[in-house]
Amino acid sequence: MHPIRKQRLQIVVLIVIASSLAAGLIVYMLGQNANYFFTPSQVLQGEAPKNITIRAGGMVVDGSIERSSDSLDVSFLVTDGLADLKIYYSGILPDLFAEGEAAIATGKLDGDKVLQASQVLAKHDENYTPPEVADAMKQAYDLKQQEQYQSQEAKK
Amino acid sequence: MIAELGHFALIIALAMALLLSLVPMIGSFRGYSSWMRLASSLSLGQLLFVAVSFVCLAIAFLMDDFSLKYVSQNSNTALPDHYKISAVWAAHEGSLMLWALILAGWTAAVALFSRSLPLVLSARILSVLGAISVGFALFLILTSNPFERLLPMVPMEGADLNPLLQDIGLIIHPPMLYMGYVGFAVPFAFAIAALIGGQFDSAWARWSRPWINLAWVFLTIGITLGSWWAYYELGWGGWWFWDPVENASLMPWLVGTALMHSVSATEKRGVFRSWTLLLAIFAFSLSLLGTFLVRSGILTSVHAFASDPERGVFMLMFLAIVTGGSLILFALRGPAMQKVKAYSGWSREVMLLINNLILVSAMTMILIGTLYPLVADVLELGKISVGPPYFNFFFVPLTVGLVIAMGIAVFTRWKSTEVNLILGKIPVPFLVAIISAGILPFYLSLDYSYSITGGLTIFMSVWLVATIAKDLIEKMGINLKRIAKLSHSYLGMQLAHTGLAICILGVGLSSAYDQIRELRMAPGDKALIAGYEFTFSGVNAIAGPNFSAFQAHIIVTKNNQVVANLFPEKRHYNAGGQVMTEADIDPSITRDIYVSMGEPLADGAWALSLQVKPFVRCIWLGALMVSIGGLLAATDRRYRRRRQSASNNEVAL
Numbered sequence: 001m002h003p004i005r006k007q008r009l010q011i012v013v014l015i016v017i018a019s020s021l022a023a024g025l026i027v028y029m030l031g032q033n034a035n036y037f038f039t040p041s042q043v044l045q046g047e048a049p050k051n052i053t054i055r056a057g058g059m060v061v062d063g064s065i066e067r068s069s070d071s072l073d074v075s076f077l078v079t080d081g082l083a084d085l086k087i088y089y090s091g092i093l094p095d096l097f098a099e100g101e102a103a104i105a106t107g108k109l110d111g112d113k114v115l116q117a118s119q120v121l122a123k124h125d126e127n128y129t130p131p132e133v134a135d136a137m138k139q140a141y142d143l144k145q146q147e148q149y150q151s152q153e154a155k156k
Numbered sequence: 157m158i159a160e161l162g163h164f165a166l167i168i169a170l171a172m173a174l175l176l177s178l179v180p181m182i183g184s185f186r187g188y189s190s191w192m193r194l195a196s197s198l199s200l201g202q203l204l205f206v207a208v209s210f211v212c213l214a215i216a217f218l219m220d221d222f223s224l225k226y227v228s229q230n231s232n233t234a235l236p237d238h239y240k241i242s243a244v245w246a247a248h249e250g251s252l253m254l255w256a257l258i259l260a261g262w263t264a265a266v267a268l269f270s271r272s273l274p275l276v277l278s279a280r281i282l283s284v285l286g287a288i289s290v291g292f293a294l295f296l297i298l299t300s301n302p303f304e305r306l307l308p309m310v311p312m313e314g315a316d317l318n319p320l321l322q323d324i325g326l327i328i329h330p331p332m333l334y335m336g337y338v339g340f341a342v343p344f345a346f347a348i349a350a351l352i353g354g355q356f357d358s359a360w361a362r363w364s365r366p367w368i369n370l371a372w373v374f375l376t377i378g379i380t381l382g383s384w385w386a387y388y389e390l391g392w393g394g395w396w397f398w399d400p401v402e403n404a405s406l407m408p409w410l411v412g413t414a415l416m417h418s419v420s421a422t423e424k425r426g427v428f429r430s431w432t433l434l435l436a437i438f439a440f441s442l443s444l445l446g447t448f449l450v451r452s453g454i455l456t457s458v459h460a461f462a463s464d465p466e467r468g469v470f471m472l473m474f475l476a477i478v479t480g481g482s483l484i485l486f487a488l489r490g491p492a493m494q495k496v497k498a499y500s501g502w503s504r505e506v507m508l509l510i511n512n513l514i515l516v517s518a519m520t521m522i523l524i525g526t527l528y529p530l531v532a533d534v535l536e537l538g539k540i541s542v543g544p545p546y547f548n549f550f551f552v553p554l555t556v557g558l559v560i561a562m563g564i565a566v567f568t569r570w571k572s573t574e575v576n577l578i579l580g581k582i583p584v585p586f587l588v589a590i591i592s593a594g595i596l597p598f599y600l601s602l603d604y605s606y607s608i609t610g611g612l613t614i615f616m617s618v619w620l621v622a623t624i625a626k627d628l629i630e631k632m633g634i635n636l637k638r639i640a641k642l643s644h645s646y647l648g649m650q651l652a653h654t655g656l657a658i659c660i661l662g663v664g665l666s667s668a669y670d671q672i673r674e675l676r677m678a679p680g681d682k683a684l685i686a687g688y689e690f691t692f693s694g695v696n697a698i699a700g701p702n703f704s705a706f707q708a709h710i711i712v713t714k715n716n717q718v719v720a721n722l723f724p725e726k727r728h729y730n731a732g733g734q735v736m737t738e739a740d741i742d743p744s745i746t747r748d749i750y751v752s753m754g755e756p757l758a759d760g761a762w763a764l765s766l767q768v769k770p771f772v773r774c775i776w777l778g779a780l781m782v783s784i785g786g787l788l789a790a791t792d793r794r795y796r797r798r799r800q801s802a803s804n805n806e807v808a809l
Contacts (some may be wrong), residue, residue, distance in 0.1 A: 018513075026550075028522070032546070033549075034542055035541050036528075036539065055539075067757060070676065071676055092755070096734070106543075
């Protein structure tokens with residue numbers, strides 16, 4: 001074969017092999033590391049898998065933050081307006097973490113539908129709500145409206 | 157009044173950009189040299205009016221003109237003046253204004269320094285830059301006007317600048333980053349002009365090299381500053397989070413790095429022509445994608461502030477037009493540019509090809525990991541975020557491969573190299589690296605255990621430095637005076653590569669050996685971390701210009717000697733009521749002691765984060781060396797002589 005053609009062929013073969021390998025690996029690793037977001041209602045209805053890292057969040061329920069007296073263990077409830085999810089965490093909470101504000105936790109569910117969080121994120125400026133939480137609240141709100149409407153219809 | 161003047165100047169700038177995008181371009185096809193000559197005065201005029209507009213906005217900030225919506229949202233009378241200026245680019249509208257200003261600046265610079273280029277080429281380059289300006293000016297005026305008034309309800313006081321942004325790092329981080337992002341518009345415009353003309357040779361590659369280098373240097377500095385700022389300002393001691401917006405800045409950097417290397421082969425050997433053009437298109441497209449990701453706020457990220465979907469759609473369309481249009485042009489013209497030249501398996505060309513393959517692969521995997529959540533969301537596969545393990549899994553081995561190739565590449569020559577020559581040079585640096593990697597990790601750990609991350613890091617850094625040192629010694633002996641005889645581009649390369657070695661050292665060692673403890677501490681409590689004893693002596697209330705704070709006092713001792721007195725703060729900003737953590741750091745090259753405050757707990761106790769981070773400072777020190785290296789290479793004498801060479805290579809179009 002002509003040397004230039006041979007060089008080209010080598011390059012093409014190399015690229016094909018490498019890119020298919022890479023594509024396979026990327027798909028596999030994405031599957032392993034994609035953390036799905038669940039709303040508190042979804043978690044409590046058992047839609048979220050156990051022992052796999054997931055993200056869950058909502059508004060922190062007023063008065064639900066409980067600090068341990070001798071360590072940095074903390075627990076709190078987040079809500080989407082329909083259901084409350086309990087989250088355990090050990091460590092320092094972010095500056096803008098507060099009751100009545102949005103928070104997203106990353107962690108694993110244990111047997112009792114409680115999230116053992118390895119990380120807690122709060123919003124980072126006053127006007128910002130994470131899109132996941134905003135969506136979850138809206139879904140829950142729509143659902144409530146629908147239920148109210150239906151119950152009114154039923155009464156009639 | 158000032159605001160209206162600014163608004164008006166912006167509209168004039170748009171008109172000039174529109175003329176710039178049309179007149180010289182049409183002139184270049186019709187052969188009207190007077191039309192083409194208009195390009196440089198239009199470029200300068202555009203810069204003037206964008207600058208006037210920008211200055212007007214800055215004045216509105218300094219005068220606390222809260223009748224402007226943008227000013228009232230991002231400033232406050234109590235804000236110090238330098239932060240009032242930096243507040244200009246603190247949010248969406250002003251950031252775009254800065255974008256437009258910097259783009260006009262680059263365009264004017266090209267107009268001033270491209271006189272040696274053939275008129276047709278420079279006219280087309282400036283026209284393409286003008287077209288990009290049109291897009292941004294329209295975006296500003298139609299969707300993000302910073303001069304929008306709040307009449308008649310003028311607020312008495314502004315909402316204040318987000319406290320996170322009240323910091324010196326944030327004054328300079330966005331301008332540097334934008335200088336880099338927008339700087340890639342120059343090689344992009346160059347590529348488009350070359351594709352339109354259907355010609356691309358080494359004289360043109362030489363002309364574009366210093367521009368690519370400069371844009372790349374600014375981007376490097378911008379990313380470094382961002383990482384440094386995140387480290388000391390966010391209060392967690394992290395410096396890279398694989399956050400979508402960080403990824404958005406890393407992608408053009410990776411492609412820009414690939415471009416910088418491939419264009420060197422194009423200049424010296426005339427190879428990789430169409431590939432170089434493609435990289436130039438991608439570097440800028442990815443910069444636009446970065447702007448889109450940050451400014452549309454569609455991703456959950458530290459940078460995602462409140463946003464407006466309409467703007468996202470505009471940006472997305474702009475991105476589609478720029479990328480799609482240039483790729484179509486490339487598909488039509490690109491292949492014809494390629495010139496086949498033979499080179500053997502051990503040539504520098506092949507090493508540069510490996511460099512490009514690795515960098516582009518790294519970019520691709522980051523792109524997929526960053527966009528996958530978006531795609532999944534659109535396809536309703538669920539709301540996903542991709543965790544750091546995904547990125548580390550690919551990035552670490554790719555970096556190892558890159559570093560090994562870099563060490564070999566210094567010894568290769570253009571066209572072909574004797575295999576024995578290379579094999580003869582490799583063993584010494586390799587042995588030095590292996591031995592260091594085998595021994596040093598034991599000394600770095602507290603309990604004389606071996607860390608694989610530590611070993612791998614030391615191997616990479618020592619291998620790189622040893623190969624560079626060997627090559628330098630071969631080139632100039634041990635007589636340091638002869639260093640002046642080496643070219644700037646060679647020295648720049650070696651400096652940048654050494655900087656990378658130091659950066660890798662910082663990344664690897666701080667990851668392998670850092671000690672982080674989050675503790676509940678009452679006044680008088682002590683904690684022992686990595687041989688340092690931390691004593692929490694208590695908290696005082698203090699007041700700043702626009703905030704009040706609790707300031708903790710932590711005494712750090714080692715072997716009963718005081719190492720540092722650290723005063724981290726928990727600030728409450730008066731205007732927005734926002735709470736901010738200010739870490740305190742005792743820095744040194746070999747380790748940082750990092751202390752930050754969490755929340756107050758019962759009985760005067762506080763949640764405290766105490767960290768000892770070995771060699772973490774090397775990350776930014778190395779990155780700084782990389783930037784200086786890039787700058788040094790851009791000043792190579794070869795580029796200054798381009799005036800003659802360009803006239804020697806008269807190009808007919």
